[in-house]
Amino acid sequence: MTAISVRDQLAARADEGPPPRPPERAGRLEWIAVHLVFLVICAFFLVPFLWLLSAAFDDKASAYIQLPVAPTLNNFVRIFTDYDFAHVLVNSVFVAVATMLLVVFAVSLAGYSLSRMDFRRKDWIVYAVLLLQTMPLSATMVPIYGLARQLGLRNSYLGLILIHAAIELPFLIWLMKGFFDSIPRHLEEAAWLDGRSKLTALREIVLPLARPGLGIAAGLAFLSAWAEVLMVVILIDQDNLKTVPLAFYEAMRTQGGYTQVQYGVIAAMALVYLLPVMAVFFVSRRLMVRGLMSSTRGL
Amino acid sequence: MADVEFDQVWKRFASQTAAAVHGLSLTVPDRELLVLLGPSGCGKTTALRMLAGLEEPDAGDIRIGGKSVVGLEPKDRDVALVFQSYALYPHLSARDNIGYPLKVRKLTREEQQKRIDRVAEMLAIGHLLPRRPGQLSGGEQQRVALARAIVREPRVFLMDEPLSNLDAKLRVHTRTELKTLQHELGTTMIFVTHDQAEAMSLANRIAVLNLGELQQIGSPDEVYDHPANVFVAEFIGSPPMNLMPGVRQGDAIVTISGWRIPLACESGPASGEVTVGLRPEGIDVVPEGEPNTQAAEVVAVEPFGSEVIVDAKIGEQLLKIRTAPDVRPALGSMVSLRADPTAVRLFDRVTGAAF
Numbered sequence: 001m002t003a004i005s006v007r008d009q010l011a012a013r014a015d016e017g018p019p020p021r022p023p024e025r026a027g028r029l030e031w032i033a034v035h036l037v038f039l040v041i042c043a044f045f046l047v048p049f050l051w052l053l054s055a056a057f058d059d060k061a062s063a064y065i066q067l068p069v070a071p072t073l074n075n076f077v078r079i080f081t082d083y084d085f086a087h088v089l090v091n092s093v094f095v096a097v098a099t100m101l102l103v104v105f106a107v108s109l110a111g112y113s114l115s116r117m118d119f120r121r122k123d124w125i126v127y128a129v130l131l132l133q134t135m136p137l138s139a140t141m142v143p144i145y146g147l148a149r150q151l152g153l154r155n156s157y158l159g160l161i162l163i164h165a166a167i168e169l170p171f172l173i174w175l176m177k178g179f180f181d182s183i184p185r186h187l188e189e190a191a192w193l194d195g196r197s198k199l200t201a202l203r204e205i206v207l208p209l210a211r212p213g214l215g216i217a218a219g220l221a222f223l224s225a226w227a228e229v230l231m232v233v234i235l236i237d238q239d240n241l242k243t244v245p246l247a248f249y250e251a252m253r254t255q256g257g258y259t260q261v262q263y264g265v266i267a268a269m270a271l272v273y274l275l276p277v278m279a280v281f282f283v284s285r286r287l288m289v290r291g292l293m294s295s296t297r298g299l
Numbered sequence: 300m301a302d303v304e305f306d307q308v309w310k311r312f313a314s315q316t317a318a319a320v321h322g323l324s325l326t327v328p329d330r331e332l333l334v335l336l337g338p339s340g341c342g343k344t345t346a347l348r349m350l351a352g353l354e355e356p357d358a359g360d361i362r363i364g365g366k367s368v369v370g371l372e373p374k375d376r377d378v379a380l381v382f383q384s385y386a387l388y389p390h391l392s393a394r395d396n397i398g399y400p401l402k403v404r405k406l407t408r409e410e411q412q413k414r415i416d417r418v419a420e421m422l423a424i425g426h427l428l429p430r431r432p433g434q435l436s437g438g439e440q441q442r443v444a445l446a447r448a449i450v451r452e453p454r455v456f457l458m459d460e461p462l463s464n465l466d467a468k469l470r471v472h473t474r475t476e477l478k479t480l481q482h483e484l485g486t487t488m489i490f491v492t493h494d495q496a497e498a499m500s501l502a503n504r505i506a507v508l509n510l511g512e513l514q515q516i517g518s519p520d521e522v523y524d525h526p527a528n529v530f531v532a533e534f535i536g537s538p539p540m541n542l543m544p545g546v547r548q549g550d551a552i553v554t555i556s557g558w559r560i561p562l563a564c565e566s567g568p569a570s571g572e573v574t575v576g577l578r579p580e581g582i583d584v585v586p587e588g589e590p591n592t593q594a595a596e597v598v599a600v601e602p603f604g605s606e607v608i609v610d611a612k613i614g615e616q617l618l619k620i621r622t623a624p625d626v627r628p629a630l631g632s633m634v635s636l637r638a639d640p641t642a643v644r645l646f647d648r649v650t651g652a653a654f
Contacts, residue, residue, distance in 0.1 A: 186386035189353050192373040193380050194451070195403035208390045 052274075055267035062263055075268035083247060085269060092226060092243040093276070095157055099164040099225035100218050106169060107217050108210070111176025112202060116185070126177070133170040137230060145234050155238045163235070164225040172217045179213030180206065215287040219280055226277060244273050301364030301454040301487060303327040303350065308359035310345055310511075319345045321511035322359070327504075332481050332488045334498040337508035338534070343491045346508070347457050350489065351380045363454060374403075379448035380457040383464065385440045387432035393443045394428040400451040418450045421480075438469045445477075449484065456481070456488040462497060474500055495535050499523070507531050523578075525644070529651040532576050532644065538608060538619040541582070544648065545575040552643065556613045558593035563640035568654065574646040579608065579621035581642025584634050592635040597628045611636065 047065070055061035056075055058068030079085040114126055144163060145154075153159025183206055191201035207214065229245040236242055242250075247269060251262045281288075303326070310320040320342040327333045335343040348354040350361055352373035360367050368376050379400075387396050394415060401411040419425045422442045432440055441461060448456055462470045462477075478501050481488045492498055498505050499519045506516040507530075515527035526532035532540040545554040547570050551561045554575060585592060595611035595618065607627065609620045611634060620636065628634050645654045 184384060184386065186382045186384050187388060189351075189373070190380070190382060190386040190388075190447075191399070192353070193351060193376075193378065194400035194447070195374045197372070197374060205388055 115180035
């Protein structure tokens with residue numbers, strides 16, 4: 001007898017279901033209605049991207065959607081020659097990756113502690129973390145600016161990374177606490193008894209099982225740091241430190257009306273800016289979906 | 300290889316008012332298989348977890364090999380625990396699961412392989428080694444968990460209801476195997492269960508716990524034949540011991556229904572109210588007219604092949620009687636019961652303690 005893998009068995013079982021019924025008349029109407037609604041919604045969200053695409057390849061782009069008369073790559077060339085966009089991108093990648101690493105490190109330990117350790121007033125701390133999540137960022141803008149100045153964290157990536165991490169931490173700590181809660185305690189207890197210290201058991205047994213959660217935390221932290229504008233504007237004003245949002249700013253400036261807004265350049269920058277986000281999404285989408293469904297089944 | 304001592308160990312959880320473990324004192328000599336037996340919530344698992352270092356006692360001392368382990372990290376106690384859920388690492392193959400404690404001890408690769416292969420052969424799981432826990436059945440997982448405990452040759456084995464997730468047939472089979480294995484390895488083992496049949500079949504000695512307190516410790520025969528109190532009498536044995544209120548009158552006991560049971564030896568109080576305990580096999584169905592019998596109405600007959608359990612009622616009192624397979628009284632008929640004087644056990648009516 002040949003061995004049949006579990007996956008094949010499951011696949012075979014999935015195939016055994018009844019064949020889909022041909023749509024009846026009412027069913028077909030419903031199908032059309034549902035898809036129409038989806039189309040409208042999609043169109044609504046896709047219009048800005050349409051503008052980006054048309055403007056990025058147009059030398060004479062304006063604020064309206066118009067197909068380029070003479071499609072060109074000039075805008076893409078210009079962002080790298082006139083606007084030093086490569087340097088800006090590297091800065092942004094550095095900040096986002098550093099934020100991601102810091103966040104993953106912090107939420108692993110914080111989420112684990114809140115999930116596993118017993119200490120006084122733990123519930124207060126758990127809710128305090130949630131409360132932080134509800135605070136609007138703009139409300140803390142001024143104190144953050146003041147603090148950063150006093151601590152010498154203006155025009156410093158350290159400051160930017162710390163604040164980006166702080167923005168994302170409350171939610172992701174909660175997320176990771178949930179993930180750790182779903183991992184049976186017996187597993188790490190078994191590792192302790194097998195002779196591992198608590199920290200090593202966390203690294204070798206618990207964290208590998210929390211990988212879907214850590215993947216989400218990493219993805220969300222990266223995306224958030226990548227897209228964050230407000231804190232960048234507050235904290236960075238040196239040219240060599242600027243990240244992508246500040247480059248947009250520059251492209252939009254009209255030198256007191258003497259020059260025009262460079263719509264084509266902005267669109268080209270935006271497309272390049274979107275690429276890493278898309279990449280992160282496509283690389284991690286399975287992990288993200290699995291993680292967001294908190295699937296730790298089969299443990 | 301080591302003996303284990305609990306010395307006046309107390310444990311209370313913040314969420315509960317009553318102590319989970321109540322001044323537990325017991326000694327497990329080297330190489331013994333001790334079963335901690337009791338209903339759920341009796342503190343047996345807590346006691347085991349304190350020995351493993353997963354819980355710390357509030358008071359008292361726990362010693363392994365004569366040395367106190369209180370305050371030691373689990374990793375420094377050199378005990379192996381098989382969990383009820385098996386707690387196999389889902390992301391590692393069976394081989395890596397079994398090898399994990401060896402990797403921790405930094406054995407050479409060859410030594411690790413050798414020991415894994417030896418224990419895999421012992422438990423007949425060689426063919427399972429490449430698989431992950433998710434691809435193993437419950438019984439196979441249980442064996443891998445057992446292998447992980449055995450492979451490191453710990454001082455003490457701890458088993459937290461490791462058989463309760465197996466189906467009945469496999470459970471009985473594994474229990475015999477486990478007993479043989481423990482005997483061969485000669486390692487002290489403490490086995491927690493709520494199943495009295497499992498306890499009886501496995502144990503060198505059984506420690507019966509209830510509400511965090513040790514009720515009795517002794518060989519399976521001792522706890523069965525001479526239960527220390529009514530709790531043990533009712534918990535051990537299937538069906539359990541029959542208990543009836545009675546009064547001592549001279550050299551006999553008279554139950555509330557007027558059944559006179561002569562006593563074989565001088566035990567218990569000279570007079571006064573007692574609880575009479577009779578194992579189901581301590582009562583016989585006899586022909587009518589014999590002395591010292593009691594009429595009872597048959598309410599159920601349960602044939603088990605090798606024996607028959609007859610349920611008989613005296614007034615409101617239900618008795619379970621174990622009889623030979625050919626004794627089949629009709630439902631609703633009246634039978635005469637006679638008690639074996641040597642089988643009578645007497646308990647204090649108030650405290651429940653045996654005399």
